[in-house]
Amino acid sequence: MQQFSGASAESIRPLRPIAEVDMHKACAVLMLVLFVTQCLGQRTGHETVTISGCLMNTNGRFKLITQGQTYVLKGHQNELFSYNGMLVEVTGPVEAAKSHSPGMPMILHVTSVKKLAETCS
Numbered sequence: 408m409q410q411f412s413g414a415s416a417e418s419i420r421p422l423r424p425i426a427e428v429d430m431h432k433a434c435a436v437l438m439l440v441l442f443v444t445q446c447l448g449q450r451t452g453h454e455t456v457t458i459s460g461c462l463m464n465t466n467g468r469f470k471l472i473t474q475g476q477t478y479v480l481k482g483h484q485n486e487l488f489s490y491n492g493m494l495v496e497v498t499g500p501v502e503a504a505k506s507h508s509p510g511m512p513m514i515l516h517v518t519s520v521k522k523l524a525e526t527c528s
Contacts, residue, residue, distance in 0.1 A: 434513045453500035460514070461527035464526075471497050471515065480513040486520060494524040 460473035462480075469480040469487045480487060480497065499518040 453502060453516075455498065455500045456515070457496060457498040459494065459496045459523060461494055462487065462490045462495045462497070462520075464488065470512065473497070477512040479512045481514055481516045483517040483520065487517070490520055490522060492527065493522055494527050496521040496523055498509075 456472060458473060458478065459473040460478070463470050463472060464487070467484075469484070469491075471478040471480055478497075480499070482499070497515060497517055497520050499516045502514040502516070
């Protein structure tokens with residue numbers, strides 16, 4: 408019978424079970440996903456606002472027109488169709504433009520829409 412040299416029975420550690428290794432990997436992946444999700448959720452330069460104005464659809468692009476500003480609306484496209492031509496209140500984060508000039512539309516990411524009146528007048 409052949410003996411192994413250099414390693415005693417006490418120095419040989421048992422391997423960790425595969426399930427334990429997989430659990431550690433799964434926890435590490437979950438932590439990474441949660442971290443990335445949290446980072447992406449904190450968009451810098453985005454301020455949530457509620458704005459009232461006239462919702463207009465032009466060639467499938469929705470705009471909210473107010474007294475002093477026009478907003479290009481992103482998201483909730485199917486819902487916005489039912490409010491076309493109405494006075495609405497829109498809530499969502501507005502992208503802070505790097506070089507915003509007066510008259511240029513700002514982008515508003517719609518989180519909710521509420522009808523205020525059937526017409527804009």
